[in-house]
Amino acid sequence: MDAVKRYFRSPAAVFGLVLLLIVVAMAVSASWIYPREPLALAGRPLIWPFSNPRFLLGTDNSGRDIAAQIFYGARISLLIGGVATAIAIAIGVLIGAFAGFYGGWVDNVLMRITEAFQTLPNFVLLLVLVAVFGSTLTTVTIAVGVVSWPAPARLTRAEFLSLRNREFVQAGRTLGMRDLQLILGEILPNALPPVIVYASVVMAVAILLESALAFLRLSDPNVASWGNLIGLGRDVLRVQWYVSAIPGIAILVTVLAVSLVGQGLNDALNPRLKGR
């Protein structure tokens, strides 16, 4: 509970949490505030924001309500961010834990594979995966998760390397624990805090990766996402710049919120590192 208290002592962390809660509230209330299909035609195309009370944030080049797309897009961004992060952390922790705990050839093999993934620019890898498996929401989410695991894997491995020879792990061994009990029960809980903090970075990157895909019109076109809206706005960027700018601000705010929360978690979970 100390960690919670420390978290709320930092104004930046609380600000991040408030922003994140606003985004979550948008996602939750989307279908209640905008009961109509967000991708349906709603009015004249390219209405400027604040000029028509029916479309507070204006309309895009095909006459769809931008505000509705922003609200529904929050769902997609959070969904992709959350699920892809879960996938990346799960793969990363699994590989990092085994590599760090067993060392030797297991470590060598797993780390060479990790490096192979790391040397490829992950966006290029993402493009390849989407090109091969198609761009539905499911494949995009899984693909973003699959390209994001190497960094958490290295982090977990480093934690395991430093923890596996601690006396409390040796004590567990002399008590007769199996390797799996040592990994899950003894080492993992102690290795997890930095990984949880890093998850916020992975989530921010996952949201950006999806937007980048959508900007290239390679994401799922059948859902209202911020990236798709930016991609559409590209055609009218010179004059009706707001079509791209509004979802851009939404992405900026979300990523900022996630990183502030991550930084706050870091300070709360590792209080001794703060103030250095």
Place this chain on the structure above:
Amino acid sequence: MSDPFAAILTLDGLSVRLPPGADRPHALSNVSLSIAADEILCVVGESGSGKSMTASAIMQLLPNGVSIDGGRVMFEGRDLAAATAAEMRSVRGAGIAMIFQEPMTALNPLRTIGDQIGEMFSIHSELSRAAIRARVLALLEDVRIPDPKAAARAYPHELSGGQRQRAMIAMALALDPKVLIADEPTTALDVTTQAQILKLIRDLQTRKKTAVLFITHDFGVVAEIADRVAVMQQGSIVEQGDTASILNHPQHPYTKQLIAAVPPLTSPPPRELSDDAILTIDNVSKTYRTGGFLGRGARVTPAVKNVSLKLPRGATLGIVGESGSGKSTLARCLVRLIDPDTGSIVLEGKDWAKMTREDVRRETRHIQMVFQDPFASLNPRRKAGDLVAQGPIVHGTPPAKALADAKELFALVGLDPSASDRFPHEFSGGQRQRIGLARALALHPEVLVADEAVSALDVSVQAQVLQLLAGLRQRLGLSIVFITHDLRVAAQICDLVAVMKDGEVVEQGLAADVFGRPQHPYTRALLDSIPGGDFARKHEAPSFAR
């Protein structure tokens, strides 16, 4: 008492405030001390007594959030407590120098020893490079480092612990400071090295007439080196006076208690030992090989060489030796944390050296280990009760019963059973060691391997834990392998002693024989190196339940 006019450094009612939320409001309260030129003042106290904080306060090197809030530090007519950062820089090193406990962390690993000592001159003087080099060599000769020229070119990791500490002393003495503050300078060293370093500090001090403020927790060291003693408890000085009167006629109850807890060198009368050996170690060897490719260029370190020992049922076998003697490797071979290369370890008719990992896992309740570091050996994220119940649960005891048993074990090792749902960080070092002991006992082992189990504890706590161990041995019929570097501790609790050096057992026998009539020259050297040996021999043995 010394002439107050000759005092070179005087602390006058010094108080140091701790940040809110610490265990007490003041790290130091109203500390008054004075050191005259040409004397060694020992400040003794247990951990947390504020003795190191005194040194930091003098040097104005207090940690963040901690500040002086009263009193003066008078040095050469100036009050250091009110000195500016620039003034302090000219005092540190030149006026007051300091040596630390761990020379490896106090030296910069990326620069040579000669460079680092020479830096003292390039900062505080205008000497030429050649002159500095000559001074550095002279200093290294002064501290009697073997081959000073090579040592000046060496990096810290290339020297042994004792040589590094000598280099630190050379650095501290480079500018002939008036006062030398030594903060536990020999605590991290082996006993024979410690004896050499203490002698060196004594010699240099007499020759250069430096005032030395020597901080230590060890009354043996005090007996060896101090002219005067100040005893600290909870941030205040409870008693000070000259060494002989403090050691022989302590007045304050805390001093009496500390001195009574000092382990004596005289071993208690031998007990009757069983003829039946519960654990037989026969010709065990373990060699480490590192690096190398296809057998070439590998570094081979024989850690344990052909060790054969017998542990009679119900007895305590002490394995003593300095760091690197292989005693910890041997202990880890016994519980199979390390696989021995050759030899046999027979416990209850089974050869532990040759069992498969799975068999070891199943049989592990017969032999359990207590670890050295009370902070590192308990998983910080488990409650104390869970830690103790873990072992039985792994071996199939239902969790509810294991937790109930854990409470009984808490009572057995002298802890409050209701404390079992607290986390390890809420306990003191001695209490944590009791939790570690309860965890090992939870599996009802026949043999307990204690690896430096009391080394990290303060003397008074150490005495309590030893007493507990001796009592448990009696009540539970335990046989104990007790590994320690401290011969005084071994003398008190062990029936049999084996002395290890470079992986080999050089001498073994009944404790009284090994300590009373040592045969091997190395054993004799070890015994002679014990700080305050005469004091320790005169000292009365505390009555352990034997």
